[in-house]
Amino acid sequence: MxxxxxxxxxxxxxxxxxxxxxxxxxxxxxxxxxxxxxxxxxxxxxxxxxxxxxxxxxxxxxxxxxxxxxxGGPMFPFTEAVSFVVHCADQAEIDRYWAALSHVPEAEQCGWCKDRFGVSWQIVPANMGELTRTPAQIQVMMGQHKIVIAELEAAG
Missing domain, CATH: 3.30.720.100 (Signal recognition particle alu RNA binding heterodimer, srp9/1)
Structure with a gap:
């Protein structure tokens, strides 16, 4: 077993x-x-x-x-209250997962997206903590849909 x-x-x-x-x-x-x-x-x-x-x-x-x-049927749809975090090595990996999983534009913010089945994902760089150390970086991140690493680095 x-x-x-x-x-x-x-x-x-x-x-x-x-x-x-x-x-x-x-x-x-x-x-x-x-x-x-x-x-x-x-x-x-x-x-x-x-x-x-x-x-x-x-x-x-x-x-x-x-x-x-x-x-199980439609009684219990997915919500953003539960999501799965995908730690990405670089922008290319973020872009690849984002293209595959983002299907509900109105649900996108700060690296969060919702796929075609309704499941929520956080597509983020593995070093997200380092990229959001300053108030300016956090402000940039809050305005992003898909995370763009270069923008966060530039705000640092």
Whole structure:
């Protein structure tokens, strides 16, 4: 039996869990889908009506971090109250993740974006603490959508 991480994020999707897992593992290095358990056939129980081919339990790894997910319906949509931080080595990496994950412009601020599934991400440089030491740098960051390292360095 494989060892289970002591704490794991669980993502509740309406009906896009498999699509999201496939998208994320293609985007992040060191990632893979570990397992997908579909809902039982709806003919077995009326509680599963409309859930055929949906994910009852999905297990996947993103850049070494284990996640679980499910298709649970629209009752509990994602909010910005929970986000995942992606620490990037340089501007090129920020740009790549931003292009792939930013799909809701009105949700963008200070390196935060929301993907097409509604999940919130913080796409930031690994040295963000060093780039936001002065009030001027913080002011620049507060005006940014995608983080632009050169602008933060220039404000320092």
């Amino acid at each position: 494989a060892e289970v991480a002591p704490v794991q994020p669980c993502l509740w999707f309406d009906h896009q869990a498999k699509e999201a897992m496939e998208y994320y593992v293609a985007l992040f290095p060191n990632s893979r889908i570990r397992s997908i358990t579909p809902y039982p056939d709806e003919s077995l129980d009326e509680h599963f009506e409309g859930m055929t081919e949906r994910v009852l339990n999905g297990e996947f790894t993103l850049n070494g971090v284990d996640f679980v997910c499910l298709d």
